[in-house]
Amino acid sequence: MSRTLEQFAAFNKDAADNKALLPSNGKLYMLVLALGGAKSFASWMADELCFVATNVKGGIAPSSRGRSAL
Numbered sequence: 917m918s919r920t921l922e923q924f925a926a927f928n929k930d931a932a933d934n935k936a937l938l939p940s941n942g943k944l945y946m947l948v949l950a951l952g953g954a955k956s957f958a959s960w961m962a963d964e965l966c967f968v969a970t971n972v973k974g975g976i977a978p979s980s981r982g983r984s985a986l
Contacts, residue, residue: 934968944969953980 948969950961954976962974 938968945971948972950974952976954978956980 946969948965948971950965950972951974952958952961958976959974962972965972965974
């Protein structure tokens with residue numbers, strides 16, 4: 917279980933690395949599909965990915981269950 921949760925510990929370093937690479941590598945030009953659940957993330961996924969990609973299509977899965985349903 918601890919090995920599985922280690923991925924979350926790397927999120928801050930990943931974010932810093934991605935931010936540092938953006939000026940030199942630029943944004944992604946491929947189509948990026950960003951889906952969020954109606955009760956979890958919603959359009960936030962697409963909003964966030966616009967910072968790193970130029971062609972983001974967003975959507976919301978209306979019947980999905982959010983974290984509160986767990």
